[in-house]
Amino acid sequence: MPILSLIIFAPLLGALGIGFLPSSRPSLIRFVALGVSLVTFALSLGMLLGIRGQSGEFAFSEQLSWIPSFGITYHLGVDGLSGALVVLTTLLSWICILASFGPIQTRVKEYFISFLILETGMLGVFLSLDLFLFYIFWEIVLVPMYLIIGIWGGADRIYATIKFVLYTLVGSLLMLVAILATAFSHQAVTGSWTGAFDLLALRGTITDPTLQILGFAAFALAFAIKVPMFPFHTWLPDAHVQAPTAGSVILAGVLLKLGGYGFIRFAIPLFPDGAHLFAPLMIALSVIAIIYGALVAIVQTDLKKLIAYSSVSHMGFVTLGIFTFNQQGVDGAILQMLNHGLITSGLFLLVGIGYERTHDREIAKMGGWAVRTPVYAALFGFFLFASVGLPGLSGFAGEFLVLLGAFIANPMVAGASTFVMILAAVYLLYMYQRVFTGPLSPFLKGLGAKLTDVTPTEILTLAPLAALIVVFGVMPTLLTSSFAKSVETFLMSAISVVGQ
Amino acid sequence: MNNELLTLAPLITVMVGAIAVLISDMVTPNRNHAPVAVALAALGATAALLINQGGSSASALGGSYVAGPFVAFIGLLGISIVAITLLIAPAYLAARRYPTAELAATLLFALAGAILLGAATDLVTLFVGLELMVIPGYILAGYAKRDPLSTEGAVKYFLLGSFSSAILLFGIVVLWGVAGTSSLSGIASALTSGEANAGLAVALALITTGSAFKIAAVPFHYWTPDAYQGSPTPITGYLSVGPKVGAFVLLIKLFVIALAPLAALWIPVMVALAAATMTLGNLVALTQSNVKRMLAYSSIAHTGYLMVGIVAAGAGEAAGIAGVLFYAAAYAFMNLGAFAFLTALQGRPGATTQLSDLAGLGRKHPRMAILAAIFLLSLTGIPPTAGFFAKTYVILAAVQAGGPATILAVIAVLNAAIAAFYYLRVIVYLFMRDPAEPAVQVAEGPMLRAGLLIAAIGTVALGLAPTPIIEAVIQALAK
Numbered sequence: 001m002p003i004l005s006l007i008i009f010a011p012l013l014g015a016l017g018i019g020f021l022p023s024s025r026p027s028l029i030r031f032v033a034l035g036v037s038l039v040t041f042a043l044s045l046g047m048l049l050g051i052r053g054q055s056g057e058f059a060f061s062e063q064l065s066w067i068p069s070f071g072i073t074y075h076l077g078v079d080g081l082s083g084a085l086v087v088l089t090t091l092l093s094w095i096c097i098l099a100s101f102g103p104i105q106t107r108v109k110e111y112f113i114s115f116l117i118l119e120t121g122m123l124g125v126f127l128s129l130d131l132f133l134f135y136i137f138w139e140i141v142l143v144p145m146y147l148i149i150g151i152w153g154g155a156d157r158i159y160a161t162i163k164f165v166l167y168t169l170v171g172s173l174l175m176l177v178a179i180l181a182t183a184f185s186h187q188a189v190t191g192s193w194t195g196a197f198d199l200l201a202l203r204g205t206i207t208d209p210t211l212q213i214l215g216f217a218a219f220a221l222a223f224a225i226k227v228p229m230f231p232f233h234t235w236l237p238d239a240h241v242q243a244p245t246a247g248s249v250i251l252a253g254v255l256l257k258l259g260g261y262g263f264i265r266f267a268i269p270l271f272p273d274g275a276h277l278f279a280p281l282m283i284a285l286s287v288i289a290i291i292y293g294a295l296v297a298i299v300q301t302d303l304k305k306l307i308a309y310s311s312v313s314h315m316g317f318v319t320l321g322i323f324t325f326n327q328q329g330v331d332g333a334i335l336q337m338l339n340h341g342l343i344t345s346g347l348f349l350l351v352g353i354g355y356e357r358t359h360d361r362e363i364a365k366m367g368g369w370a371v372r373t374p375v376y377a378a379l380f381g382f383f384l385f386a387s388v389g390l391p392g393l394s395g396f397a398g399e400f401l402v403l404l405g406a407f408i409a410n411p412m413v414a415g416a417s418t419f420v421m422i423l424a425a426v427y428l429l430y431m432y433q434r435v436f437t438g439p440l441s442p443f444l445k446g447l448g449a450k451l452t453d454v455t456p457t458e459i460l461t462l463a464p465l466a467a468l469i470v471v472f473g474v475m476p477t478l479l480t481s482s483f484a485k486s487v488e489t490f491l492m493s494a495i496s497v498v499g500q
Numbered sequence: 501m502n503n504e505l506l507t508l509a510p511l512i513t514v515m516v517g518a519i520a521v522l523i524s525d526m527v528t529p530n531r532n533h534a535p536v537a538v539a540l541a542a543l544g545a546t547a548a549l550l551i552n553q554g555g556s557s558a559s560a561l562g563g564s565y566v567a568g569p570f571v572a573f574i575g576l577l578g579i580s581i582v583a584i585t586l587l588i589a590p591a592y593l594a595a596r597r598y599p600t601a602e603l604a605a606t607l608l609f610a611l612a613g614a615i616l617l618g619a620a621t622d623l624v625t626l627f628v629g630l631e632l633m634v635i636p637g638y639i640l641a642g643y644a645k646r647d648p649l650s651t652e653g654a655v656k657y658f659l660l661g662s663f664s665s666a667i668l669l670f671g672i673v674v675l676w677g678v679a680g681t682s683s684l685s686g687i688a689s690a691l692t693s694g695e696a697n698a699g700l701a702v703a704l705a706l707i708t709t710g711s712a713f714k715i716a717a718v719p720f721h722y723w724t725p726d727a728y729q730g731s732p733t734p735i736t737g738y739l740s741v742g743p744k745v746g747a748f749v750l751l752i753k754l755f756v757i758a759l760a761p762l763a764a765l766w767i768p769v770m771v772a773l774a775a776a777t778m779t780l781g782n783l784v785a786l787t788q789s790n791v792k793r794m795l796a797y798s799s800i801a802h803t804g805y806l807m808v809g810i811v812a813a814g815a816g817e818a819a820g821i822a823g824v825l826f827y828a829a830a831y832a833f834m835n836l837g838a839f840a841f842l843t844a845l846q847g848r849p850g851a852t853t854q855l856s857d858l859a860g861l862g863r864k865h866p867r868m869a870i871l872a873a874i875f876l877l878s879l880t881g882i883p884p885t886a887g888f889f890a891k892t893y894v895i896l897a898a899v900q901a902g903g904p905a906t907i908l909a910v911i912a913v914l915n916a917a918i919a920a921f922y923y924l925r926v927i928v929y930l931f932m933r934d935p936a937e938p939a940v941q942v943a944e945g946p947m948l949r950a951g952l953l954i955a956a957i958g959t960v961a962l963g964l965a966p967t968p969i970i971e972a973v974i975q976a977l978a979k
Contacts, residue, residue, distance in 0.1 A: 110866075139883045161928075170917045173914070176892065176913060177909055
């Protein structure tokens with residue numbers, strides 16, 4: 001059974017089905033969308049169980065000829081790394097759809113269609129092993145996200161969404177040129193187009209030094225914009241602030257991971273020499289992102305923007321870990337991706353829950369929130385401490401391993417980045433203190449009875465994330481063992497190929 | 501003799517069809533459906549004949565007309581373009597009291613020119629084909645004869661078109677004199693042996709200038725926006741696609757086949773023209789608030805992308821021509837689709853095509869807006885649409901060719917990002933703004949709907965399953 005195709009296209013089929021439902025029945029549409037995303041989640045869990053039994057590098061491989069004139073195939077496969085990210089995607093998708101039930105009241109049908117197409121695109125990126133197919137899914141992700149921010153976003157949504165699309169497009173179009181150049185170099189060497197776009201056939205065969213450098217640069221630009229690395233991060237705060245809650249969650253939870261995943265799966269294994277050449281630059285940019293993101297987060301006055309900048313800082317750990325090229329660093333980077341996906345998604349959900357009640361995100365207007373809504377404040381505190389990196393919660397292990405890896409590679413870098421773990425505590429705890437503790441602010445008091453505590457549905461969206469944060473905090477080896485083989489292969493493929 | 505007539509059968513069928521359209525209009529005047537039906541029947545018959553000839557290589561007219569897969573491809577593409585135009589135009593023209601029969605006949609004559617152009621193997625036939633294709637365009641540009649804008653556009657188009665034809669013809673004559681033959685392949689082999697000389701330089705300069713006018717490459721593009729804006733919208737759609745595809749056939753025959761030995765001389769010029777064309781076309785399109793004019797400038801940008809394929813082909817990559825042909829097919833469907841959408845919006849005479857007119861259309865007419873979004877995404881080059889694969893194809897060819905072509909490929913993709921801004925801006929108006937007051941009246945006749953649907957199917961199918969067209973293209977180029 002082609003389970004990977006099923007997982008990718010189940011949401012798309014759902015979107016098509018919703019297309020035939022009448023717009024006048026929004027709650028039917030909501031529940032169909034939720035049902036489709038839950039089915040996809042279940043399928044992805046089944047896939048995860050299946051991976052363990054497989055011996056090869058990729059499980060459930062599917063390969064069909066698609067455009068034979070250029071050797072382009074429909075090639076899917078899953079390993080521990082992509083498997084974990086697929087489950088993160090399907091989990092956050094149903095959570096987001098559930099979390100959109102209340103906030104999205106206009107053009108409900110179009111919203112859920114966009115969301116399910118977005119899910120198909122993201123899953124396709126994680127499961128593609130053909131560069132051309134990968135690129136197509138990569139671009140497909142753009143369109144629904146563009147609509148989600150542009151139609152259901154805040155006041156400046158159009159500026160934010162166009163900025164998001166143009167930034168991403170510039171990077172990805174250059175990546176397309178690099179993909180085509182790589183495919184052509186394969187064709188020129190082997191004399192046939194067979195395998196010219198296939199990741200597994202291309203890995204370790206690109207020995208042209210110029211292509212190594214330029215190819216890596218083009219791929220890295222596309223992924224660096226997506227992660228986003230400093231100085232390509234400026235689209236992120238705008239997009240986050242303007243996007244609806246579910247849009248922010250999926251943006252932080254999955255879309256940023258597409259960049260990190262791209263580095264590990266495509267850019268470095270294809271162009272290891274280019275990667276080593278650029279590694280010092282990438283490490284420097286990562287450290288700048290870690291420090292800069294944290295410093296800018298301290299002075300933010302908008303809750304969403306603060307978390308957006310904290311994402312820049314946290315994602316800096318991901319790229320730092322990847323470019324240490326040692327096991328600890330890469331393990332940590334992947335852990336950090338997954339944990340950031342859980343924790344930051346939770347924080348954005350919580351900010352969204354607060355916004356539903358106050359219609360404001362201005363930190364200065366808040367204060368003493370805990371007095372009125374203790375459960376909300378407690379949940380916020382939980383996710384906040386996870387984000388700070390409190391040992392025992394999942395945020396800690398990833399950052400710790402990255403720092404360990406960085407220390408092996410370069411102690412100076414590790415020192416500078418460790419300092420930021422204190423800064424993270426500063427901006428998050430300072431924010432928490434201003435928003436939740438002390439006497440109730442006049443603004444919140446003015447809301448009166450509207451300032452209710454979290455509802456059961458909202459708890460349902462947060463509980464799976466909180467549970468996983470605890471589980472993976474106590475037992476990070478559950479995760480690291482699941483993708484150990486992927487990391488091993490990655491480290492092997494990151495060895496120089498030029499001049500052998 | 502008999503065989504010769506059979507070889508020419510598609511050309512003759514189109515011509516007879518055009519005359520039959522005029523006769524049918526005389527028999528039943530002011531009945532718009534009859535001429536369209538006759539024209540579509542003629543198109544169907546021609547298509548059948550062309551497909552039937554797809555495998556042959558029979559020649560006629562003393563070897564200057566060769567049937568075969570290349571002609572079949574160009575002819576079928578031309579037939580699709582004319583058919584879609586004929587489906588979307590009648591309602592628009594009828595609402596403004598312009599006749600349909602003349603349009604159908606003129607389009608068929610232009611199609612005859614395109615077929616002749618595709619089949620031509622010598623300079624004279626090539627030029628006759630070009631003129632037969634272009635002159636109907638002048639007539640069409642002035643179709644709205646009571647509208648001063650249309651007349652102005654037509655006069656500009658006619659004057660510049662005639663000048664450029666004269667320049668091109670002069671270049672062709674000089675080339676003939678230098679090479680001593682008018683056969684395209686004969687010129688190529690005559691030039692391989694000889695050194696470049698002054699006569700050849702003059703010929704090359706004149707031919708390049710004349711062709712650049714025909715494809716509307718920057719800086720020879722000034723006639724386009726006026727001619728496009730003044731014409732009735734469905735005709736603009738045709739003008740932005742049909743004559744352009746034909747002109748690129750001319751480019752393939754003249755540059756890639758006849759002047760191939762001089763590629764080192766003309767490639768740098770073509771690279772500069774292509775870079776200027778796409779960049780300027782896109783930058784000016786950015787500043788337009790009228791969608792029709794924006795699409796006119798964006799069609800200039802698409803000329804630039806098509807030239808990338810010509811450059812790659814000149815550098816010896818067969819994939820370059822294949823890319824140009826694929827791009828032409830994709831462009832025909834997506835651009836005609838976009839114009840069909842604009843046509844539908846102008847159901848009422850006097851309706852404008854300002855961006856603000858499109859506001860909120862996604863809510864009032866969701867199906868129409870989704871079709872428009874598909875065409876715009878394809879024009880932007882977002883997968884999985886025809887436009888994406890077309891761009892990929894020419895860029896792949898350019899990367900393969902290496903050297904200046906690769907730099908051109910990078911310029912092309914950066915331009916695609918600029919283009920994304922103005923195409924997506926239309927989507928912003930369609931879906932992200934509140935409806936305009938008073939609301940736009942959307943015309944939705946069955947023919948218009950069929951035209952839109954064919955364009956949409958072509959746009960999506962060429963993106964999802966490009967293999968049949970790729971194979972047709974590769975077969976069209978097989979000697």
